[in-house]
Amino acid sequence: MTASGTALPLTDNASDIVREALAAHAGVPGALLPILHAVQDALGHIPGDAVPQIANALNLSRAEVHGVVTYYHHFRATPPGRQVIQLCRAEACQAQGADALLAHATKRLGCALHATSPDGAYTLEPVYCLGLCASSPALLWGDELHARVTPERFDRLVAESRSTA
Numbered sequence: 554m555t556a557s558g559t560a561l562p563l564t565d566n567a568s569d570i571v572r573e574a575l576a577a578h579a580g581v582p583g584a585l586l587p588i589l590h591a592v593q594d595a596l597g598h599i600p601g602d603a604v605p606q607i608a609n610a611l612n613l614s615r616a617e618v619h620g621v622v623t624y625y626h627h628f629r630a631t632p633p634g635r636q637v638i639q640l641c642r643a644e645a646c647q648a649q650g651a652d653a654l655l656a657h658a659t660k661r662l663g664c665a666l667h668a669t670s671p672d673g674a675y676t677l678e679p680v681y682c683l684g685l686c687a688s689s690p691a692l693l694w695g696d697e698l699h700a701r702v703t704p705e706r707f708d709r710l711v712a713e714s715r716s717t718a
């Protein structure tokens with residue numbers, strides 16, 4: 554988005570990716586969600602200019618597509634930070650200190666859940682169970698699972714990520 558709130562035009566690459574996602578799901582009933590997943594997997598978010606392209610292809614209104622993108626927290630309308638951290642917010646992790654870990658993480662990174670740190674380095678997202686309930690609290694840092702994450706361990710992960718960035 555520009556400062557005036559206008560969506561930036563899609564790059565050729567992004568437009569190709571949207572076209573490929575549409576082609577891969579052409580004629581499939583209920584294709585909107587798989588298409589949005591495919592676009593976000595490839596681009597990291599759903600660019601605003603992809604919305605009319607998707608709406609036209611599926612014979613939906615822009616408002617309908619936009620509504621789905623904004624309804625599901627999983628979908629991002631803006632690019633994520635360079636690293637995405639998903640903190641487990643489900644019950645077993647809650648019982649083992651996930652709230653304290655979340656409070657620490659938001660303070661340490663300077664951003665809330667569903668937001669990106671001011672330096673653009675980290676996006677913090679909730680996730681609901683990573684299958685590590687016996688070793689909670691857990692988080693997914695990019696593609697890496699981490700169990701029994703204390704605030705101190707979280708700080709070490711941040712330090713390691715900065716040294717390898």
Ligand code: FES
Binds near residue numbers: 644645691
């Ligand atoms: S509840 Fe957090 S990993 Fe299962």
